[in-house]
Amino acid sequence: MLKLDEKGLIPAIIQDEKTGDVLMLGYMNKESLRLTLSSGEVWFYSRSRQELWHKGATTGNVLRLRSIVKDCDSDALLVKADPAGPTCHTGERSCFFQKLAQDDTA
Amino acid sequence: MLKLDEKGLIPAIIQDEKTGDVLMLGYMNKESLRLTLSSGEVWFYSRSRQELWHKGATTGNVLRLRSIVKDCDSDALLVKADPAGPTCHTGERSCFFQKLAQDDTA
Numbered sequence: 001m002l003k004l005d006e007k008g009l010i011p012a013i014i015q016d017e018k019t020g021d022v023l024m025l026g027y028m029n030k031e032s033l034r035l036t037l038s039s040g041e042v043w044f045y046s047r048s049r050q051e052l053w054h055k056g057a058t059t060g061n062v063l064r065l066r067s068i069v070k071d072c073d074s075d076a077l078l079v080k081a082d083p084a085g086p087t088c089h090t091g092e093r094s095c096f097f098q099k100l101a102q103d104d105t106a
Numbered sequence: 107m108l109k110l111d112e113k114g115l116i117p118a119i120i121q122d123e124k125t126g127d128v129l130m131l132g133y134m135n136k137e138s139l140r141l142t143l144s145s146g147e148v149w150f151y152s153r154s155r156q157e158l159w160h161k162g163a164t165t166g167n168v169l170r171l172r173s174i175v176k177d178c179d180s181d182a183l184l185v186k187a188d189p190a191g192p193t194c195h196t197g198e199r200s201c202f203f204q205k206l207a208q209d210d211t212a
Contacts, residue, residue, distance in 0.1 A: 002210045013119050013128055020126030022119055025182040034211050070210070071201040072194050076131040078202040088178050095177040096184040104108045104176070105140050 003075040004029070009045055010077055014087065016094075017066040017080040023087040024095040026055070028077065033068075040065050042081055061085035109181040110135070115151055116183055120193065122200075123172040123186040129193040130201040132161070134183065139174075146171050148187055167191035 004010050009027040016023055026044040028036070032052055035043040039054075042063035046053040056062035063081035070077055088095040110116050115133040122129055132150040134142070138158055141149040145160075148169035152159040162168035169187035176183055194201040 001207070011117055011131060013131060015128055022121055022128065022184050025117060025119060025177065030211060037206075037211060068206055069202045070204045070206060071131065072196050072198070072204065073201070074204065074210075076202075078128050090178055092178070095179070096175045096182075098176045098178065098180065100174055100176060101107070104180075105136060105143060 001074065002030075002033075002070065003073065005075075007047075009047070010075060012042075012044070012077040012079050014042065014063060014079050014081055017082055021094050022096055023063075023081070023083060023093070026053075033077075036065055036068070036079075042079060055087075056084060059085065061087065063087065107180065108136075108139075108176065109179065111181075113153075115153070116181060118148075118150070118183040118185050120148065120169060120185050120187055123188055127200050128202055129169075129187070129189060129199070132159075139183075142171055142174070142185075148185060161193075162190060165191070167193065169193065 008029050012026050012028045014023045029045040032043040032045045042055050044053045062084045066080040068079050114135045118132050118134045120129045135151040138149040138151045148161050150159045168190045172186040
């Protein structure tokens with residue numbers, strides 16, 4: 001059984017199946033997990049908009065599902081996917097591209 | 107500036123620098139991030155024990171720091187590391203090894 005947080009969410013690491021690059025960290029609820037499995041494309045729950053979020057629905061940059069595993073504690077997911085385009089809204093392939101700044105550890 | 111959650115934590119994805127495997131998802135607070143940067147080994151904040159956690163301090167299976175980047179929203183970290191041994195407490199190399207079960211989506 002998955003361990004969801006107090007908001008009913010579980011973090012989902014998205015990894016490019018081909019390159020191994022980590023593309024983003026999103027959050028899923030049970031419904032987005034079910035939609036991901038049934039549609040074959042990754043759905044999240046947007047914490048800011050508080051709604052289900054079909055990643056790439058407007059841009060076409062969907063994440064095609066390849067596999068999902070959970071961790072030893074069942075409180076995190078690793079989703080391997082084939083991205084149809086850049087995953088980040090900035091146009092970068094991955095959301096992880098920013099160096100730490102001095103005030104990040106202050 | 108990093109965006110910490112209401113508990114002062116930020117999720118940190120640990121990726122094996124050599125193999126590209128995602129090893130675990132941990133949580134850091136500012137102090138564990140500072141200790142990670144100053145010591146060159148990964149420190150977390152344990153949510154269950156509510157204390158700083160030097161990963162591998164008791165087992166020797168430390169995570170040697172290679173790089174840290176943050177994501178576009180500054181609310182998640184990607185830590186590349188060189189693991190001295192299995193990362194998972196079960197003895198597996200990665201904490202992500204469990205298939206989804208039927209009750210995970212129920």
